[in-house]
Amino acid sequence: MKKLLLAVSVMVMGSASFVVQADEAVEANYNKSCVFCHATGAANAPKTGDAAQWAPRMEKGMDVMVESVQKGLNGMPPTGMCADCSVDDIKALIEYMAAPQ
Numbered sequence: 001m002k003k004l005l006l007a008v009s010v011m012v013m014g015s016a017s018f019v020v021q022a023d024e025a026v027e028a029n030y031n032k033s034c035v036f037c038h039a040t041g042a043a044n045a046p047k048t049g050d051a052a053q054w055a056p057r058m059e060k061g062m063d064v065m066v067e068s069v070q071k072g073l074n075g076m077p078p079t080g081m082c083a084d085c086s087v088d089d090i091k092a093l094i095e096y097m098a099a100p101q
Contacts, residue, residue, distance in 0.1 A: 026092045033082035038097050043075030049101030058098055065094050 030038075030048075037045035046053035057065060069090050072078040079085060085093070 026096050029082055029089055029093055048097040051100040054098035066090050
């Protein structure tokens with residue numbers, strides 16, 4: 001039983017570390033690319049953490065959102081200024097910005 005508890009504890013601690021690293025990576029990508037417009041709402045960009053502004057966009061679905069980022073939309077340049085972001089990075093950034101804060 002002690003071995004099982006130890007194994008579960010190690011798995012949970014390892015998972016928590018991964019989440020922190022993932023959060024740090026998302027925040028780093030946000031700060032190098034998205035923050036310039038999404039922190040202030042420049043060029044009519046939906047503000048980070050403003051669920052009301054993000055809701056109609058999120059209703060379109062993640063695939064549409066990712067495509068908009070990849071191609072650019074309105075004042076947002078293609079890739080949203082994160083040229084080295086993968087599709088998974090883009091999804092994480094969208095979820096980060098759309099989450100109520």
